[in-house]
Structures are given as C-alpha cells and as structure tokens.
Amino acid sequence: MTSSLRLPPVFQPITYRAFQAGADRVVNAIRPTLGPLPRIVALQRPLDSRGPELLDSGGVIAKRIIQLPDYRVDVGAMFVRDMLWRLQEQEGDGTATAAVLFQAAFNEGVRMVNAGLNARLLQGYLEEGVEVIIGELRRQTTPVAGPAALAQVAYTVCHDQELSELLGEIFDTIGGYGRLEIREGAGRTLQREYVEGIYWERGLFSRQMIADWTRVRSELEEAAIVFSDLHIHQPQELLPVLITAVQAGCRRLLLIADELSDSALSLLLANNKPDHMQILAVKTPGYGQEQQADFLKDAAVLCGGRPFLRSAGDRFTSIRPEDFGHARRVWADLRNFGVIGGRGEPRALRSHVASLRKLHAETTDLVLRGKLQERISRLLGGSATLRVGGVNVREIEERKALAERTAAAVRGALQEGVAPGGGAALLACRPALQRCLDAAGEPEQRAAYRILYNALGEPLRTIAANAGREPARILAELQEAGPQHAFDVFAGRLVATSTGALNDPANVIKAAAYAGLSSAALALTIDVLVHRTEQPSHALPPSPGKRKQL
Amino acid sequence: MNLSTVTMATHLIMTDLQSIHALAASPTFAQDGFCCAAGAGGLRISCDGGRSWRDAYASLGLTSPLTTTAVAFSPDFVHDRTLFAGVPGGVLRSHDAGAAWHVAALSSPPPFVTTLAVSPHYAEDGLLFAGAMEDGVFRSWDRGAGWAAWNFGLLDLAVYALAVSPAFARDETLYVGVESGVFRSSNGGRAWRETTFPMECGPVLSLAISPNFAADGTLFAGTEANGLWMSVDRGATWRAASGWETPSPINALILGPTFPRQPSILAVTDAALCLSHDGGASWQVQRSAELTGVTCAVAPSGLRPGAQVILGTNDGRVLLCTA
Numbered sequence: 001m002t003s004s005l006r007l008p009p010v011f012q013p014i015t016y017r018a019f020q021a022g023a024d025r026v027v028n029a030i031r032p033t034l035g036p037l038p039r040i041v042a043l044q045r046p047l048d049s050r051g052p053e054l055l056d057s058g059g060v061i062a063k064r065i066i067q068l069p070d071y072r073v074d075v076g077a078m079f080v081r082d083m084l085w086r087l088q089e090q091e092g093d094g095t096a097t098a099a100v101l102f103q104a105a106f107n108e109g110v111r112m113v114n115a116g117l118n119a120r121l122l123q124g125y126l127e128e129g130v131e132v133i134i135g136e137l138r139r140q141t142t143p144v145a146g147p148a149a150l151a152q153v154a155y156t157v158c159h160d161q162e163l164s165e166l167l168g169e170i171f172d173t174i175g176g177y178g179r180l181e182i183r184e185g186a187g188r189t190l191q192r193e194y195v196e197g198i199y200w201e202r203g204l205f206s207r208q209m210i211a212d213w214t215r216v217r218s219e220l221e222e223a224a225i226v227f228s229d230l231h232i233h234q235p236q237e238l239l240p241v242l243i244t245a246v247q248a249g250c251r252r253l254l255l256i257a258d259e260l261s262d263s264a265l266s267l268l269l270a271n272n273k274p275d276h277m278q279i280l281a282v283k284t285p286g287y288g289q290e291q292q293a294d295f296l297k298d299a300a301v302l303c304g305g306r307p308f309l310r311s312a313g314d315r316f317t318s319i320r321p322e323d324f325g326h327a328r329r330v331w332a333d334l335r336n337f338g339v340i341g342g343r344g345e346p347r348a349l350r351s352h353v354a355s356l357r358k359l360h361a362e363t364t365d366l367v368l369r370g371k372l373q374e375r376i377s378r379l380l381g382g383s384a385t386l387r388v389g390g391v392n393v394r395e396i397e398e399r400k401a402l403a404e405r406t407a408a409a410v411r412g413a414l415q416e417g418v419a420p421g422g423g424a425a426l427l428a429c430r431p432a433l434q435r436c437l438d439a440a441g442e443p444e445q446r447a448a449y450r451i452l453y454n455a456l457g458e459p460l461r462t463i464a465a466n467a468g469r470e471p472a473r474i475l476a477e478l479q480e481a482g483p484q485h486a487f488d489v490f491a492g493r494l495v496a497t498s499t500g501a502l503n504d505p506a507n508v509i510k511a512a513a514y515a516g517l518s519s520a521a522l523a524l525t526i527d528v529l530v531h532r533t534e535q536p537s538h539a540l541p542p543s544p545g546k547r548k549q550l
Numbered sequence: 551m552n553l554s555t556v557t558m559a560t561h562l563i564m565t566d567l568q569s570i571h572a573l574a575a576s577p578t579f580a581q582d583g584f585c586c587a588a589g590a591g592g593l594r595i596s597c598d599g600g601r602s603w604r605d606a607y608a609s610l611g612l613t614s615p616l617t618t619t620a621v622a623f624s625p626d627f628v629h630d631r632t633l634f635a636g637v638p639g640g641v642l643r644s645h646d647a648g649a650a651w652h653v654a655a656l657s658s659p660p661p662f663v664t665t666l667a668v669s670p671h672y673a674e675d676g677l678l679f680a681g682a683m684e685d686g687v688f689r690s691w692d693r694g695a696g697w698a699a700w701n702f703g704l705l706d707l708a709v710y711a712l713a714v715s716p717a718f719a720r721d722e723t724l725y726v727g728v729e730s731g732v733f734r735s736s737n738g739g740r741a742w743r744e745t746t747f748p749m750e751c752g753p754v755l756s757l758a759i760s761p762n763f764a765a766d767g768t769l770f771a772g773t774e775a776n777g778l779w780m781s782v783d784r785g786a787t788w789r790a791a792s793g794w795e796t797p798s799p800i801n802a803l804i805l806g807p808t809f810p811r812q813p814s815i816l817a818v819t820d821a822a823l824c825l826s827h828d829g830g831a832s833w834q835v836q837r838s839a840e841l842t843g844v845t846c847a848v849a850p851s852g853l854r855p856g857a858q859v860i861l862g863t864n865d866g867r868v869l870l871c872t873a
Binding site: 145146147172173174175178194196221222328329341343346347349350351353379380381382 | 657659684685698699701702707708728729737744750752
C-alpha cells in the first residue's frame with residue numbers, strides 16, 4: 001500500500017451508510033438556504049478574527065467545506081461538494097435545489113437497493129427518468145424579456161431589490177450575450193455605466209503616445225488600423241506600414257502588434273506628429289497565439305482589413321492599402337484600447353456573430369463557452385459596467401460575488417428562458433413521471449420513477465419549511481390546484497404561474513435537476529470507498545468540465 | 551403582377567434646394583398647410599401646403615447653405631411648435647416653428663444624419679431618435695437637447711430608415727432599416743436585435759409601420775434592389791410582397807392612416823409612384839418624366855382619393871400630387 005492509501009478501503013454495507021452520512025452533512029448545511037426566505041448559515045473562520053461568515057448560498061457553503069474528520073464520511077461529503085461547486089461555476093445558482101434533490105433521490109435509492117434491487121439497473125432507469133424530467137422542464141420554458149421580468153429573475157437569486165432592478169435594466173440593454181463587467185466601486189451604492197463601442201484590455205506601448213493628459217488617453221477619428229500579432233524588432237519592418245499609410249492618405253493610424261522593440265517604437269514616436277500623422281501602437285490582446293488569433297479574426301471582421309499573423313509567416317513588407325482596417329473612432333490609454341464604428345462589412349459581421357452564437361450554443365466545453373461568450377459580447381458593440389459599493393471591503397466583496405452569481409443566472413435566463421420557480425416546474429413534471437410509472441414493468445424501473453416522483457416534491461417542501469410554512473398542506477393545495485400554479489412564500493398563497501411573478505432561470509432549474517438526480521443515480525452504484533490521505537484537490541475548485549446541453 | 555395606371559394631377563414647384571433629401575408635414579397640415587423640405591441647400595418651410603417656400607435658417611445668418619438631411623415635426627406641434635432638422639454632425643431644434651434654432655452636436659467625427667423619428671408620445675416622454683449613415687442610432691431623452699449613441703446589438707451601423715410603433719408608450723418598439731436588413735428594439739431604442747429579414751436583400755431604404763401595429767403587427771420594408779417586404783408578426787418573419795415586381799429602389803413608403811381597414815400603401819421609387827389599395831397585392835403605377843428622381847414623399851392627409859401627396863426630387867423640385 002502506498003503512503004497515500006494508508007487507511008483501509010470501505011466496503012458494503014458500510015459504504016452506503018458512510019457515504020450517506022457525509023452527503024447528508026453537506027446537504028443539511030445547505031438546505032436552510034433554499035428559497036426566497038432562506039435561513040443563514042454561519043461558518044466559523046478559525047484563522048480569522050472577524051467572526052463567523054454569514055452565508056445564504058449553497059454554492060459558497062459547499063466551497064467552504066474542505067474536509068470532514070471521518071475519512072469514511074468525507075468521501076460522500078466531497079462527492080456532493082464537487083457536484084455543487086461545479087454547478088455553481090456553470091450556472092451561478094441552483095445548488096440548494098440540487099442538494100435536496102440529491103439527498104431525496106439517493107436516500108430513497110439506498111433503501112431500494114438494500115431491499116434487493118440492482119443498483120446498476122436502477123441507475124439506468126433513473127437516468128431515463130431524468131431525461132423525462134428535463135424534457136418536461138424544457139416544455140415549460142418560456143422566453144423572458146423586459147427589465148421588470150429580468151429584475152424578477154435576478155431577485156430569485158440575490159434577494160436584493162436594488163441589485164435586481166439594476167441588473168434587470170442592464171441585461172435589458174446589453175442582452176443575453178452582452179458584455180457586463182462587475183467591479184468594486186468606491187462609494188456605498190451600486191452604480192452602472194454604459195460604454196459605447198468595443199474595447200480590449202491592452203494599452204499603449206508608450207506614454208508618449210498620450211495626447212490628452214487630462215483624460216490620460218488618445219483618440220483618433222477615421223483611423224486606419226493594422227492588425228497583427230507580429231514581433232517587431234527592427235524599425236525597418238515598420239517602414240512599409242508607414243509608407244503605405246501615407247500613400248493611401250491615412251493620417252491616423254492604430255498599429256496593433258505583439259511586441260515592439262525600443263528602436264521600432266522610436267520610429268513611430270518620431271513620426272507621430274499631429275499635423276502630419278497621428279500614430280498609436282497597442283499590444284495585441286489575448287494570451288497566447290490562439291487567443292490572439294481569435295482577436296485578430298474578430299477585429300478584422302469588425303473593421304475590415306487583413307490580419308498579419310506570426311504563425312502564417314506574415315510580414316509587413318507585403319502590406320497594401322486594402323489590408324488596413326478602418327473605424328470611425330479608436331481610442332487608447334495605458335491599459336485599454338477601443339474601437340467605435342468599425343467599418344467592416346456588416347453582413348460578414350452578422351454572419352460571424354451568428355456562427356459564434358451557434359458554436360456557443362452547441363459546445364459543452366465550459367472554457368470554450370466562456371471564451372465564445374466573451375468574443376460575442378465584444379462584437380455586439382457596447383458594454384456595461386456595474387460598480388458595487390459598500391460600507392466596508394468585506395461587504396463590497398460579498399455583494400460583488402453575489403452580483404456576479406446573479407448576473408450569470410440572468411444571462412442564462414435570457415439565453416435559455418425561464419420556468420415557474422419555487423419548485424413548481426419540478427412538481428409539474430410529476431404527471432409525466434406518473435405515466436412512465438404506470439407503463440413500467442421491471443421492479444427497478446418502477447422504483448426509479450417512484451424515487452424521482454417523490455424527489456421532485458422535495459425542493460417545494462424545503463422552500464415552504466424554510467419560510468416557516470407547513471409543507472404538507474402547501475403540497476396538497478398545489479396538487480389540487482394543478483400544474484399551472486406555484487406557491488408564493490411571501491404572500492403565503494398559490495398564484496398562477498402565467499403571471500411570471502415567480503419565474504426562475506430555466507437553465508438553472510434544468511441543471512440543478514440534472515446534477516442532483518444524475519449524481520444520486522451514480523452515487524447508488526458506488527460500492528467501495530478508497531480514501532487518499534493526500535488530498536490537494538479538496539482545496540481546489542473542480543475542473544470546469546463539460547456543460548451538458550439540457 | 552396586377553398593374554394599372556394611376557393618373558395624378560401634379561403641380562410643380564422649383565426650390566433652390568438643389569436636391570431634396572426629406573419632407574415632413576405638420577400633424578395639423580389640413581389646417582395650417584405647414585410643411586418642410588430638407589436638402590443640400592438647407593431647410594425650406596411652406597405655410598401654404600407647399601406652394602411657396604421660404605428659408606427656415608434665415609435667423610442663423612449663414613454665409614453658406616447648411617445641408618439638411620432629415621426633418622421631423624413634434625406630434626404635438628400645434629402646441630409646442632417644435633420641429634427638428636438633421637444636419638451634418640448634429641440635430642437642430644426649433645420651438646417656434648422654425649423662427650429660431652438651437653443646435654445639439656452629436657459625437658465626433660460628425661455623423662451624417664439620414665433620418666429622424668419622434669416618439670408618438672413626445673409630449674410625455676420627450677424621446678427622439680436619429681439614424682446616421684455610419685454611426686447607428688442616436689437617442690435623445692430630453693427633447694433633442696442631448697444625444698447619445700445607443701447601438702447595443704446593432705451590428706450594422708449604416709442606418710437608412712427608422713420607424714416607431716404608434717403604440718410606443720406601451721410596447722417601446724421601433725425598427726431601423728440598415729444596409730443588411732432590419733433591426734428591432736423593444737426597449738425604446740436602448741438595445742437592438744436582429745430580425746429574420748434576409749441579409750442579402752438589403753439595404754432597406756424605407757420602413758412603414760401600420761397605424762394599427764399593436765393589433766396587426768404589420769410593417770413594410772422597401773429595399774434598394776429587392777423590392778417590397780412585409781411582416782405581419784412584428785418583424786419576427788418576413789416575406790416579399792407578392793404583388794411587387796418593380797426593381798427600382800423604394801425611397802419612401804407611406805401607409806394610409808386607416809390601414810388595415812382601408813389597406814392603402816404608397817411606394818415611391820426614383821422613377822414612379824406606386825399605389826396599392828389592397829395591402830400590396832396589386833399596384834397602380836404612374837410613370838412620367840416629372841417623376842424622375844423622386845427621393846422622398848409625404849402624404850399629410852392620408853391616401854384617400856383626392857388627398858394631397860408632396861414629393862421631393864433629387865434636383866430640387868417639389869411636386870404636389872393628388873392621389
């Protein structure tokens with residue numbers, strides 16, 4: 001046995017009991033946070049004198065649980081934690097729903113397996129049932145639009161009226177793919193601003209290119225742009241660019257290159273004379289050749305022109321006037337540069353954005369998805385910045401994290417629609433499961449549908465209990481009222497889902513259902529626990545992984 | 551194509567505008583006969599239904615003509631006497647029917663304003679929109695005093711036409727005709743979304759929105775070379791108007807004020823006037839030497855038989871027609 005496997009493996013029947021105990025501890029810690037009237041979880045910070053951390057987000061609580069003392073129990077806890085953390089990273093919300101769904105399905109599944117059913121077969125039928133649920137949730141999904149509706153979606157995540165209204169307005173403006181930066185603000189309030197055009201986080205090569213020292217930036221109107229990721233070492237390499245620009249009548253030039261030697265920069269500064277030719281030089285955005293190539297491709301579509309690529313062996317010696325891109329206005333400061341009114345062919349730009357959107361919708365790779373989202377948002381022209389203030393650094397940090405989670409959920413709602421919230425959408429899947437149950441023949445198949453049927457009521461039960469209501473009575477009232485109703489915990493009564501007042505992002509509901517129930521099905525097949533004493537991965541976030549298209 | 555010839559009595563007035571880019575008539579034209587013609591030579595005002603014209607910029611004391619590319623009246627003109635004129639790099643506004651003007655500059659470099667649109671509920675919301683050739687849409691919240699570019703999602707900044715929903719106060723919907731088709735905003739011009747108008751059929755030079763848009767969701771788009779298109783679902787889907795076969799650019803589109811109950815449409819090309827009384831299924835076409843080079847039109851009294859239609863041409867002529 002190696003040093004990392006000094007503790008003995010755990011076999012059945014202890015496996016289920018230990019795994020269940022660990023999973024229950026995490027889920028029970030998160031359970032109070034579900035719903036619009038959550039309870040607070042106080043988390044002690046042993047190395048911090050600021051007192052306990054007050055949390056109402058299942059995802060954040062899951063992240064904070066590093067390890068349980070009993071190694072047999074720890075595996076179950078970490079299994080759930082990993083599932084919730086991943087969900088939090090993917091969707092920004094839904095962790096508490098996933099947690100209670102997991103617990104309900106897993107615990108009932110354990111009883112069924114202990115009663116003699118085959119865990120493997122049960123898992124297969126549970127997976128089939130999950131697909132039925134996802135299909136039913138998809139059927140209930142409707143698009144969302146308008147600042148009020150978006151603010152309502154935001155409120156279901158953050159329970160912060162001011163933040164919700166601001167995010168509703170912002171996303172109504174920038175749309176589902178628009179660019180939103182959430183930054184720490186200097187004041188105590190929330191503030192937002194809209195920025196015209198597109199900008200990238202790369203600044204001027206030299207401070208001497210700053211023309212307006214009041215604003216510490218330079219602007220060029222009707223500028224020609226040279227896009228490249230070239231490393232310019234010799235001033236002579238730039239001469240063809242300057243000569244061609246002069247010959248083409250371009251008196252304002254933005255040069256984008258990955259590296260510029262001091263001597264090459266000197267040549268540009270020597271020729272940067274407002275009455276003769278204005279020149280700005282900025283570094284190529286992106287880290288690594290792949291990101292830079294993406295930038296160059298997008299920028300060339302946006303502004304026209306031809307990008308000069310290091311990987312293709314391009315050099316400026318072959319530059320022609322038609323290789324310049326053009327824009328109505330460009331600006332640059334020491335940290336960023338931007339383009340307003342790129343003069344690329346609009347049809348090419350629309351086709352390019354459409355292809356990126358298609359790729360974004362189809363890809364399951366979360367890293368690629370994030371990059372595509374960023375590229376699309378830039379090309380849409382314009383961005384919003386939300387500045388989050390607060391009375392102290394701690395409040396600002398917490399509110400900023402909350403704003404980021406909420407923004408992710410609202411973006412998801414805009415891209416994929418909304419469904420009745422408060423557990424109503426999950427409950428409305430029950431009739432379809434009942435039909436499957438009625439048609440089922442195998443004992444494992446019947447057990448799987450029954451497990452799922454029962455589990456779907458758990459989020460509503462938890463929401464009601466957390467709000468101090470009687471879950472059984474509300475569940476009975478909802479069963480009687482039918483699937484077009486949801487329970488409004490604030491008003492304490494049933495409301496029609498058609499009003500849209502209790503909508504949640506559909507992507508969050510689907511992802512929570514999928515994560516919680518599929519993980520429970522998988523967990524039922526675990527027979528042996530092997531504990532490693534060295535667990536560096538526990539302190540790290542899970543890999544972004546794949547996002548299943550639901 | 552069901553074509554027949556329509557005869558319109560025309561009355562020709564020569565102006566010194568060199569070319570006329572836009573025409574607009576007062577909402578109370580039937581009473582005051584007030585209308586404007588914008589062109590390369592400036593802005594002209596008529597108080598007699600277009601029969602005589604005077605310089606609207608006389609108070610500015612200009613030494614050279616101020617090219618004016620767009621003009622629009624406040625819907626509440628009878629009370630506020632306000633009109634707007636698009637000039638290179640800015641929008642002029644007058645609160646006394648053109649006697650004095652105030653300028654509001656747009657962003658630099660100076661945009662070429664192609665079209666102006668005023669919210670139907672301007673008296674309450676004070677909203678205005680200006681479309682520009684290379685700079686997209688500018689929006690003013692304060693009755694034309696300040697302007698800001700609002701182009702979120704507008705992937706094509708070459709704006710030729712703007713159309714505001716008559717129920718704007720409720721639906722906040724407006725459309726722009728651009729080089730590659732039609733974009734829609736459903737939040738008062740703060741953000742734009744693509745419609746399914748086929749990109750290859752642009753540019754869209756003119757838009758006309760049904761007066762009963764809230765109920766019928768109908769709008770028409772006139773293109774440069776691909777004829778007339780219509781949507782009956784608020785721009786979600788588009789189809790080519792079945793009766794239209796004229797290849798000329800559609801410079802102006804006007805729907806009758808009682809559309810769709812009386813589904814009259816006037817389409818103005820640079821060589822003909824085309825009138826339909828059945829929602830675009832069939833057209834009556836008038837071609838004549840006089841109608842060559844028509845760039846813009848306004849029908850202040852609607853399209854009922856005998857109503858006056860004012861046309862502007864690219865050589866500075868104003869034609870007064872009777873539908």
